[in-house]
Amino acid sequence: MFQRYFTITFFAILLIGVSCTKVDIKFGDQYLDNGNTQIVMSDTFQVSLSNIHVDSFGTSASGISFIGGYDDLLLGKIRASNYFELALLSYTDVYRDVTYDSIELILTPNQHYYGDTSMPVPVSVHQLSAAISAYNESAVIYNTQSVPVFTNPLAQANVWVRPLRADTISIRLNDQFGRAIFNKLQHPADPEINTIDGFIQYMKGLRITSATNRLLIGFKDSVKMRLHYTKPGLYKQELYTDFTLNNTAHHFNEIRTDRTGTALQQLNSLANEIPSTQTANQSYVQYLSGVMTKIRFPSIREILKVPHFVKILQAKLIVRPVNGTYQNLYGLPASLRLAQTNLLNQIGNNLSLQNSSGEAVTQTGDLQLDLLYGRTTQYTYDVTEYIQALLAAETENRNGLLLLPPSPAYINEFKRAIIGDRQHADNKIELQIYYATVK
Numbered sequence: 001m002f003q004r005y006f007t008i009t010f011f012a013i014l015l016i017g018v019s020c021t022k023v024d025i026k027f028g029d030q031y032l033d034n035g036n037t038q039i040v041m042s043d044t045f046q047v048s049l050s051n052i053h054v055d056s057f058g059t060s061a062s063g064i065s066f067i068g069g070y071d072d073l074l075l076g077k078i079r080a081s082n083y084f085e086l087a088l089l090s091y092t093d094v095y096r097d098v099t100y101d102s103i104e105l106i107l108t109p110n111q112h113y114y115g116d117t118s119m120p121v122p123v124s125v126h127q128l129s130a131a132i133s134a135y136n137e138s139a140v141i142y143n144t145q146s147v148p149v150f151t152n153p154l155a156q157a158n159v160w161v162r163p164l165r166a167d168t169i170s171i172r173l174n175d176q177f178g179r180a181i182f183n184k185l186q187h188p189a190d191p192e193i194n195t196i197d198g199f200i201q202y203m204k205g206l207r208i209t210s211a212t213n214r215l216l217i218g219f220k221d222s223v224k225m226r227l228h229y230t231k232p233g234l235y236k237q238e239l240y241t242d243f244t245l246n247n248t249a250h251h252f253n254e255i256r257t258d259r260t261g262t263a264l265q266q267l268n269s270l271a272n273e274i275p276s277t278q279t280a281n282q283s284y285v286q287y288l289s290g291v292m293t294k295i296r297f298p299s300i301r302e303i304l305k306v307p308h309f310v311k312i313l314q315a316k317l318i319v320r321p322v323n324g325t326y327q328n329l330y331g332l333p334a335s336l337r338l339a340q341t342n343l344l345n346q347i348g349n350n351l352s353l354q355n356s357s358g359e360a361v362t363q364t365g366d367l368q369l370d371l372l373y374g375r376t377t378q379y380t381y382d383v384t385e386y387i388q389a390l391l392a393a394e395t396e397n398r399n400g401l402l403l404l405p406p407s408p409a410y411i412n413e414f415k416r417a418i419i420g421d422r423q424h425a426d427n428k429i430e431l432q433i434y435y436a437t438v439k
Helices: 175-185 196-202 300-305 384-392
Strands: 004-007 024-027 030-033 037-042 048-053 064-072 076-087 099-107 109-115 121-127 155-159 169-172 206-210 214-220 224-231 237-246 252-258 273-275 282-285 291-296 309-319 337-340 352-354 360-362 379-382 401-404 417-420 430-438
Touching: 048 282, 064 109, 064 121, 064 252, 076 196, 076 214, 099 175, 099 206, 121 214, 155 169, 175 224, 196 237, 282 291, 282 401, 300 309, 300 384, 300 430, 309 384
Parallel strands: 064 206
Antiparallel strands: 004 037, 024 030, 037 430, 048 273, 048 291, 064 076, 064 214, 076 206, 076 237, 076 252, 099 169, 099 224, 109 214, 121 155, 121 206, 224 237, 282 417, 291 401, 309 379, 309 430, 337 401, 352 360
């Protein structure tokens, strides 16, 4: 094991304070003489990475609509469709002497996107042929679920998406569909229009999807269907009625991934963990496409065999994204958390640090970007308490840590991170341990 030794006087200010001649350091109830104590830094402990399959996750009531698709050479083909219900908040009888004009769907981008926005996106809108409630057996609707639709679309259009602007996107819907709704509005006694439940039975909902393989785009859940009509008179009035999102629990995203031809093609619900040694010495983090990274320290208990070992003073984990995998279209997640897990790879408590007020704050990596050379792009974590707990356990802990975006970003964005393991040629994950020994 390669070790770097520093005299105790060099680190005395950092650890406990200084004296001009001799320092006594207290570890627990034991005082150690300065002349017999060394602080050692080692960065050669084994760090193992593996890719974990995310079988499914809830997307209902997330506040975001995802539409589109992207063919990622490393992570596979990702496709997203959005489902929702619309209804009038309340019916008002104002449609007797007016004429129908048009009907449109209005979407507002939320600045979440993944891919190329330099070309228009083909968008399709279909009416659901079954109620979403029939597919909502629990309180959550998952990314693997879908609801059947009628074959003929209500709209097919090529739209320009400017995700960083506040512009809304309008998709004109079929006029036959719009006139049918307008005719019902002109009959206030019609139970399919004057109550929310009645209208949901009549128009069960909509699905928006896209055939693109270049862009995944996010929209706010402020989607609305706007019916335009005209009221004649001395001054013609152009008016409209909005049907807005009904029941956020029935607003969800279907997200599917096909990993054929990628290093992750064997990752599935049966083979739900693949070591990075089988995926080009890289592990992957993109929760929305169904993959996260697991980190373990299988050799950490070897430190207990170091002659005269006393205790760990500090442990720092440096996670380095692979250079060349986050430029251009692929942005790194601004934050990544470390969550404790078990042998089933379930997400547990996040690793945290106390702030100046004594509150526990989740660590998110403090991303440092090196866009020029890529060598010092990294997420950094204080894992001192976690490593100390591993050493205090009577047996080896094989559970590990999961690397994934914090909530709610883990189900709200497609940004990815590709991490190099200890055998990677350039960008290696690294565990730095500072510990004390006594001669």
